[in-house]
Amino acid sequence: MTDRKDRVTALDLPMVDPLPEATAKYFQVCEDKLGMVPNVLKAYAFDIDKLNAFTAMYNDLMLGQSALTKLEREMIAVAVSSENRCWYCQVTHGAAVRALSGDPVLGERMVMNYRTADLTPRQRAMLDFSVKLTKASATIEEPDRQALRDQGFTDRDIFDIASVAAFFNMTNRVASAIDMQPNDAYHAQHR
Amino acid sequence: MTDRKDRVTALDLPMVDPLPEATAKYFQVCEDKLGMVPNVLKAYAFDIDKLNAFTAMYNDLMLGQSALTKLEREMIAVAVSSENRCWYCQVTHGAAVRALSGDPVLGERMVMNYRTADLTPRQRAMLDFSVKLTKASATIEEPDRQALRDQGFTDRDIFDIASVAAFFNMTNRVASAIDMQPNDAYHAQHR
Amino acid sequence: MTDRKDRVTALDLPMVDPLPEATAKYFQVCEDKLGMVPNVLKAYAFDIDKLNAFTAMYNDLMLGQSALTKLEREMIAVAVSSENRCWYCQVTHGAAVRALSGDPVLGERMVMNYRTADLTPRQRAMLDFSVKLTKASATIEEPDRQALRDQGFTDRDIFDIASVAAFFNMTNRVASAIDMQPNDAYHAQHR
Amino acid sequence: MTDRKDRVTALDLPMVDPLPEATAKYFQVCEDKLGMVPNVLKAYAFDIDKLNAFTAMYNDLMLGQSALTKLEREMIAVAVSSENRCWYCQVTHGAAVRALSGDPVLGERMVMNYRTADLTPRQRAMLDFSVKLTKASATIEEPDRQALRDQGFTDRDIFDIASVAAFFNMTNRVASAIDMQPNDAYHAQHR
Amino acid sequence: MTDRKDRVTALDLPMVDPLPEATAKYFQVCEDKLGMVPNVLKAYAFDIDKLNAFTAMYNDLMLGQSALTKLEREMIAVAVSSENRCWYCQVTHGAAVRALSGDPVLGERMVMNYRTADLTPRQRAMLDFSVKLTKASATIEEPDRQALRDQGFTDRDIFDIASVAAFFNMTNRVASAIDMQPNDAYHAQHR
């Protein structure tokens, strides 16, 4: 096997070559704004339909309109990814929590044990719901939703919390299944 | 609370009204072909972007081009949903396994314990990988992928198995989080 | 191995031949009333003492005098068998729940996730106790019994709930240990 | 609550009074042979049909004809009861292992961790099967049965191992559900 | 392999020979007071620094000044060791509970299932904390500490409870890792 840091995934699925114009442009935007094309995009780029389906859902959930702040969505992402011990998502979204919060320690807490963070009761309820949904989704019932409402979350907010937590339960598993490696640049960011 | 069978989810998130023309047409196609609009579509229809992102990914994975047969994808869907005890997905995709296989008992086996089914070694490996990915994704390593290759699966097939299994780990959690109810019609189908 | 559907268990333990007169008569009653001899009886019929011990206990618990209705006892049977993922018992007692309740969906809910059913608080407490007894019997303590008393159950009722739940923890394991197959007829019944 | 050592179970279910003649005689035999009536019999004696069903199955399994020695059946009983942490059965059957083996340490090993005992490969396979059946019965498959056959066990022996292990998964749960207390005399026996 | 009862551990690590004078004197004190040198001391005696580090910590925790009685510390030791199913520590500290309490049954209860003992609420809280710390330390939070304070424990007592429970989580693992065998004499003591 190639050393992990020199390849994107464990599968031999090269990107479409040449990339369609829209994809090439999107990747260029990533380079310009982030200084890299995140490896998850390269991993999906063997099939442009799959790439587009992934980015559409990702962008809607993580960047779209929601009463949850982007930081809160990233906190969910990391708490869920920590529970599933997903290497790719802990690294990349851990960096996002550090960036969005301006608090490197918060990123570490989300990775290592979110229960040790000094959170508002609202944020704690949000993460508790997300982690219970991750570990024991069959036992989520009305009192779990009510606990969110009691913290001021609306039904739409509950949908958003559930959707983000559920989405990372998907991507964690895709990433672990194919041993997806994050770009090296994330590790040193926002420390 | 309203009786479960008379509502789609536990959240008060009504469908966009009126539906955009494309959505209305899509729902009509469902009515015509399936005799119903599956409740999962109604559940997402409070936000058309979310609905479209969901259906794009669903249709690519479950109906798009793949070396996995549609029945095999549905078998993964049910084995994963059984592991997560998702009411909505066991009902709807259990019906799909019954329909596509012409074998009502196979649908029941996928719901109750897939290990009791007389599967080919190839299909068994596919489901074992999917269920391990569901329960312990952090422990998936190269030997797990190799076990699939040893049964003749290509790297692209591995991606497809992982993607379908991962997708239902997402939808199971959305459905459980909001107590999504399947349309009644599924229960009696293909018995 | 023979295909599962053409044999009763994975063990080569033929029925006593000829059957004793009382057993033959009992099996004939089954044929007359149910249209079949349930495979569990055939599985035990290699040793008539074991068969009689099993049927005596089964009939006392499931058909004998109790404040629990026969439907309630079958609901416990299925919820426990689902927890243990016993193929034989989910199929056969799932059919019994459908038959006794006249509600096919209730049978499916007991199999797939009993928490999704619209139960009375009394029935929910009964199933919660049964499932906790199944998963973590060492942690059952006085508050668990009190929760049943708070729903109006007497000490005798608690004994009956415990006995039925415990019995299926036995039969689930016998059935799984020898790969017992249910008669095909159950699958289509009461759908 | 009464102190545990002064009552048989946590339920208020007094014995039938007077006991039927056959039961009274059976209890007298216990007194004569064991110096006590085991509390499990008193616990069931509120209903003679239940008592008889229990003793018939118990006596068939633990005292009836089998290629498994009585000590081996007791070893299964304790290993299973330890897994379920059943107070009543660990005490009473732990004493039986000490008595039948003449080896007090073996009884302790079965209670504390059967993997630490110097067992024959045959006995180890028997206990491994019993404990797997206890913890994860849904995953028992043909290779598990074959592992027993490889140690010389016949299909009838497999049935006996499974039946004894399954029986204690029942009685452990009845005992824990009602907080059944063993007679004090067991503790000091065969030390 | 040598029969377990004739060796101290599974590793070939003989004691320093001759023992340093201080160690020899300490072992002689053990012989004089206990009638034996506990095998754990022999197991560590291949390296006197390790032996001394172990005994210093052990003696401070189990024999040093604390508001917890020596019996209470031994109860924690056994409840934790039972959770981890450590053969060495259940045997040796089970004997200590029997000795210090004068109640052989209490020792058995700590080994088999501490929840079945008639404990004071204070002692129950102490053991519940210790067992939760053993099984799910990452989930210990302020309410767990408060539950101890509510029973009258001071912050220093909480430290002592945590330290003793944590210490046995260490020694249980050392003992299991090297298959440490207790001296035979413990088994029959204080029955």
Next chain:
Amino acid sequence: MTDRKDRVTALDLPMVDPLPEATAKYFQVCEDKLGMVPNVLKAYAFDIDKLNAFTAMYNDLMLGQSALTKLEREMIAVAVSSENRCWYCQVTHGAAVRALSGDPVLGERMVMNYRTADLTPRQRAMLDFSVKLTKASATIEEPDRQALRDQGFTDRDIFDIASVAAFFNMTNRVASAIDMQPNDAYHAQHR
């Protein structure tokens, strides 16, 4: 409660004041060499005997003579602490892995999922043993030790691996029990 970052633990146990001369000197050495007194030392300094017992064992295991390199011992420390999700130990020993290896990514891999690191088979075996010992110590048997010997580890090395892994199972639990906070300086080190 005080904000976590402004206190050492959740317990009100102030350091002995003034510190004994030897302790004061030791703390000064820490300041000089590390630029701080690690909080774990402050946490134990309410009782100098406890502090000394802890440091004696820590220094012997982590800094004393062993065929395991200091980096390997730190890798065990982090893999175990990750399994137990101990905030204090993941932060502090994660920093040590980064420092000793000169590879910041290796530190992250030990925290997030050690299975994703490109380890030698020898190091992987060492960590697999350590993590199994952490999660299921009762199931460690001769084949687990043999797997280490097969990688060239001696019996003394096995003792060292077991001791380090076991030690962090202790300290993880002490730290979680009292909510011990690492010094802030660790987070940014060796990134």
